[in-house]
Amino acid sequence: METVKLVTISQQAGLVADDQSIYSQILNDIAQGQLVSGDRLVTTQLAKKYGSSINPVREALKQLEGEGFVAFQKNSGARVARFAFSTMRDVFEMLQLLEPYLLKEFTQNHTPEDIAELENIIQKMTATQAQDFTRFRELDTAFHWQLYRGHYNQEAVKLWRRKRLILQAMHANLPISHKRYSDAVAEHQTLLSFISKGAVEEANEALLAHIKSGGDYWIAQVTETASSSGYRPLQGLTG
Amino acid sequence: METVKLVTISQQAGLVADDQSIYSQILNDIAQGQLVSGDRLVTTQLAKKYGSSINPVREALKQLEGEGFVAFQKNSGARVARFAFSTMRDVFEMLQLLEPYLLKEFTQNHTPEDIAELENIIQKMTATQAQDFTRFRELDTAFHWQLYRGHYNQEAVKLWRRKRLILQAMHANLPISHKRYSDAVAEHQTLLSFISKGAVEEANEALLAHIKSGGDYWIAQVTETASSSGYRPLQGLTG
DNA sequence: TAATCATTAATTGTTAACAATAATTAAATA
DNA sequence: TATTTAATTATTGTTAACAATTAATGATTA
Secondary structure (H helix, E strand, O other), rough: OOOOOOOOOOHHOOOOOOOOOOOHHHHHHHHHOOOOOOEEEEEHHHHHOOOOHHHHHHHHHHHHHHHHOOEOOOOOEEEEOOOHHHHHHHHHHHHHHHHHHHHHHHHHOOOOOHHHHHHHHHHHHHOOOOOOOOHHHHHHHHHHHHOOOOOHHHHHHHHHHHHHHHHHHHHHHOOOOOOHHHHHHHHHHHHHHHHHHHHHHHHHHHHHHHHHHHHHHHHHHHHOOOOOOOOOOOOOOOO | OOOOOOHHHHHHHOOOOOOHHHHHHHHHHHHHOOOOOOOOHHHHHHHHOOOOOOOHHHHHHHHHHOOOEEEEEEEOEEEEEOOOHHHHHHHHHHHHHHHHHHHHHHHHHOOOOHHHHHHHHHHHHHHHOOOOHEEEEHHHHHHHHHHHHHOOOHHHHHHHHHHHHHHHHHOOOOOOOOOHHHHHHHHHHHHHHHHOOOOOOHHHHHHHHHHHHHHHHHHHHHHHOOOOOOOOOOOOOOO
8 A cells, every 4th residue: 555655844844854763753743743742652552653662662762852852751651841831932042042153154155046045935935824834834944944954063953953843843733823924924034135145243133033023922822821830031132 | 799989070060960870871981081982882782781681771872862972873883973073163162152141040140159169169170280180170060060050941051061071071081281271260260250240241251251262272182183174263152 | 815705703673572660440448 | 439459451661582784704716
C-alpha cells in the first residue's frame, strides 16, 4: 500500500529533519501540536506506533530530553516538557537575544537571490487568508529561517530552531487575529527594506520591535486561557 | 571497600550534577578534559567501566548528543563532539549575548549575602597561585554561577551552563598566563563594584569587556596550537 | 615487496525477555 | 456505603542475546 507523503512547509524550511526517524516523528508531533505539553510518552505505545522495540524509542526520547522537548521522571517515564506560560516569555526573551545576532551577518552579506526569496515569501503571506493560520505561521517561520540558516554560528542557529519549535508547539492550536496578521506582514516588509539597504542598526531595531510585538500578542493570548500565576511582562531588551 | 568521594568546586557550583549517573560521569569526564574532543565513546567499554549494559550507556550518550556534547555517526557510534577552534569563537559570542541578559536581573535584585559570597570568591582567587589553574578556573566559574543561577529564565541558565562546560572542556588542559590571571581578578573586582552599586549599564559593559578579553586570550591560545583554518575574529557586540 | 582480496574480530544498533516500580482494579473490612 | 487492603495489570528501566555493519588481520596474487 503506497502512500503519498505530505510535506509541510516547516519541514521544507528545515526546522525539523524530514527523515522518518523516531526522533523526527516525535519532534514533528510536538511541533505541530499533535502531542501537547504534559502528554505522557509511553514507550510501549510509541514502539508499536513506529514499528520498533522500546529501546530505540527511549533513545529518541533521551535525545529530545537533552534538547528540552521531553522531560523524564524517575520510574515514571517521559512526558512532553511542561511549557508553562512563563516559558513563552522566556522563549521570546531568548529570541530577542538570538535573532539580532543572527540577522547582523545576513544584513551585511546577502545576495539578490536571498532578497528575492524573502520578497517571494512576503508575497505568499499577503496572498494567504488570515484564517489559514497554519500556513501563515509556516511562511513566517520560513522568512526568519531564510535570514538565519546561513550563519557561521550553527550552534546558535540550532538553538534558534529549538526555541522556534517550542513557540510553534505552544500556539499550534491557537488562531491569529486579523490585526496581528496584517501587523506581522507590515513588520516583515519594513524589516526587509532595511536589510536590503544593508542597514544593520535599523534592521536590528525593526527585528526587535517585530519580536516584541509578536511576543506581547502571544503572551496575551496564552494568558487569556491559562490561569494567572506569577506573570512577568516581556522584557524589552533595548530602550 | 568504602571510598571517600572527591567533589570538585565545579561540581559544588552545580555545573554538573554530582549524582553518579552514567550521564553525569561522562559529562564530567568531558568537562574535565579526561575525554577530549573527537574521542570515541565505545559503548561496550563504557558499559564495563560503569558496571551496566550498553543500553543505558547509549541513552546517556543520546541525551548528551541532544545537549551538544556528543555526536553520533550512523553505524560508527558516538564521539565527543568536535570542538573546532571556531567553536570557541561561537561559544564566546553566545556568552556575550547570554551573560549580560542574565546579569541584569542579579544587578537589580541581590542580597548583601550575595555580594559577600562574591567577595569571598574573589578573595580565594587572589589567594590562589596562578599555577593552580584548575582551581582558578573553578573559582572563576563559581563567581559567574553565583551571578546567574537564580535567574527566572532557567532555560537560559541551563544554556549558559552548557556553553561554559564546552569552554571548560576546551581549555581544561591549558595553563593560564600570569597576566591573564591578574587581569581576570581585576575584571571581576570592577564588575562586582558596579553590581553592588546596582549600576546595570556599567556592570553589563564591564561584563562584556571581561568576556571579550577572556575570549581573545583563549582564542589566541588555541590558535597557537591548532592549525589555522578559516578563522574569524571574535565579534565585539557593543562598540 | 606491494597491493588486493577474503576471513576474522570488534562494535554497532536492535530485539526480546525480565525484574522493579507504579497504577489500577477487585476484595475485604468497618 | 465508604475506605482501606490485597491482587492484578501495566509500564518502566535494565540485561543479555543477536543480526548488521564496520574495522582489522592475514592470506593470496602480481
